[in-house]
Amino acid sequence: MQSIRAIVEAGLRALWRSPATRFPADDGATHPWEIWLDRSGADHFIAHARGLGFQFEGGEGQAGGGRLEFPEDVVVVGHATHAQIAGAVRNLGIVKALAAPTVLSDYFDGMPPEEQAEWAQAMERLLQPPAAPDPRYITLLDRGVGLNHPLVRPHLDPADRHAAEPGWGLDDTHGHGTQLAGLALYGDLLPLIQSNLPVHVRHRLESAKIIPDAGQNPYHLLGDVVLKAINAVEANAERGRTFSMASTTDQDTPHDGAPTSWSSEMDQLAAGVSGNQRRQRLFVISAGNIRDQSRFEGADYLSVCDDLDHEIESPAQAWNSICVGAFTDKARLPAGSTGYPVAPMGDLSPSSRTASWSRHWPIKPDVVMEGGNWIQDGPPHPMNHAALSLLTTDHRYPRRSLTTTADTSAATALAAKAVTELWEYYPDLWPETVRAIFVSSARWTQQMKTHLPAHPSKGDFAKLFRRYGYGVPDLARAQRSAANALSLIVQDTIIPYRASATVGA
Structure with a gap:
């Protein structure tokens, strides 16, 4: 031997x-x-x-x-x-x-500004013009998107930036929107920016600002602000759109999966019964993040994520939207690092919220996408780490070209990219059909399945659904489901009731 x-x-x-x-x-x-x-x-x-x-x-x-x-x-x-x-x-x-x-994301995140700019400009030279004459758009409902970054500017026209309120600026002063723009266009930049191959992006971006630069929206206007932003975008041009929103509220918590005013408005917009233009829409919405990292001190992280206090935030429980949680495959730290990743490879990201309900209301999250990991390096509690995050675009270009981001916001941008690429593959499908194919392509990872006992009961599976939804989507599987896999896809309208002359019928 x-x-x-x-x-x-x-x-x-x-x-x-x-x-x-x-x-x-x-x-x-x-x-x-x-x-x-x-x-x-x-x-x-x-x-x-x-x-x-x-x-x-x-x-x-x-x-x-x-x-x-x-x-x-x-x-x-x-x-x-x-x-x-x-x-x-x-x-x-x-x-x-x-x-x-x-090389991990922290390598690029820690570069001097001039080196970061050289890498970004080198990738810019590899960008190819979109081949589709009528591309699809990802509409980011966020804090605005900056126009000056060389990796964002080719895919975002100045006329395609909007705001819910006319007096709001269109730029991104916080950075969140530009970070998600990079992910929605390219995914995690880490492998792509090191490659020397042409970069093809078929879709484009729109920005609809729903959060002011200073302060917050009043709670009772959360749904109205989104409605105004969508009206502004749709009045500008007739396009195929995927709406991506990584904004949630804790003011409805606990809701136990029941509709709220904001989630109800999202359902109406998705169904096409709200908005100036009555059309069906496709939304991806983040599940929300766990903000208090001190809760994880000395505890099994999954038990903290599963705690009822950390239920999915409104409006992500909306029936007709894709709710996106976060998992992670990032479990490698730079050589010489102390500490260890909190989540094992293939499991739930520590920041991801879970469903507090198992009956009456739909399974949420629908899917999980890469959302990064945390590092535990002694007391007091775990923290974010650039090496365990996703590399993306920085709104401060040229002072900073690259930065890292994570959590369910990052996962939602990745989901918007994936579902838009699926829709480009099948441009004639309805929004709800694309949603169904995308979600049905998801599977639990092997690591997720390790939480099932040898002979699982229905309740054991329910726990995984509340945590991971249907799992990690597979774009190749989703594309095959309508092309060369045995699938029955019917797009039709069902009228479950009809008028009756009989009282009480």
Whole structure:
């Protein structure tokens, strides 16, 4: 046995590109490996390696989420034991080299401003003009979006910035909207900005400001502000839109899944019975974040997320919108870091809220997307960390070109990007049909399933639905469901009642 292990290690070391001192120990534990694959067989390797127990950064099925692409190679980071990586190399081939993973989001976040600008400008030169003559739009209902960033400006026309109130400025003075704009266009910039390939973005952006630069909207006007913003956007142009909103309120908590005035307005807008233009609309809404990190001190983080005090915030419980929670595949810290990630790879992001209800009201969240992780480094409580966050655009360009963001806001922007790309694939589908296909493509990760007992009951599954919804969407699966998978898709109107001459009928 010792000889066999020595032969296996020798074979892996022959593929190793990093310093010998960084070769992972053969201790039976799972280690991160940077895997260089032949481009032609990368998808085959990834699909079959998952069957061997691999976990890949970037998500299970999140198309392109964590891969770095070059003309002849695809680079992924896989977490596996020595035995698993050796079995994949032996049985699947395609592996050209192995290395120690290095660059994380904190590397770019900590760069001097002039270096950040060089990276952003280099990526700008790779941007390709959209091929579609009539592209779809993601409409960000947020704090506004800045126009000066070179990675945002090509996809956002000045005339496509609006506000709910005429007196509000259109710029992003806080940074949140521009951060989400970068994610809605490109996803996590970390793999993309390191690539040297052309960057194709088929959709464009609109901005509709729903939060003033100073102060907050009165509670009783939350729904009215969104209505005004949507009216302003739709009066400007006739377009196919995905509305993305990462704004919630705790003033309706607890609501136990019951409708509120804001969620009811969102339902009316989605159904097309509210707004100056009576049309059906597609919304993705964040589940809301847990803001008090001190609650996690010395506690199992999932029990804190599942606490009734941390229910999904209004208006995300709306029936007709896609409610987006957050999970994470970011569980790797820079070399030499102290502390450890709070959430294991493939599990719920610590900031993500969960449903407090299991009956009467719809399953929420509908799906979960990448929302980053926290680090626990001794007392007092866990904190955000740039390496465990998503890389995106900064509103302060050129003083800052890149920054990091996380939580359910980031997850919602990623969901808006994915569902818009699905709609581009099937442009004739109704908003509710696209919503259904997108949600039905979601699956729980293997890590999520570890919380089920050996013989789960209905109640055990209900707990996972309240935490993860239907799971992580798979864009490739969603596209196949209407193309070459066995699916029955019917778009029609049902009238469940008719007039009757009989009293009480």
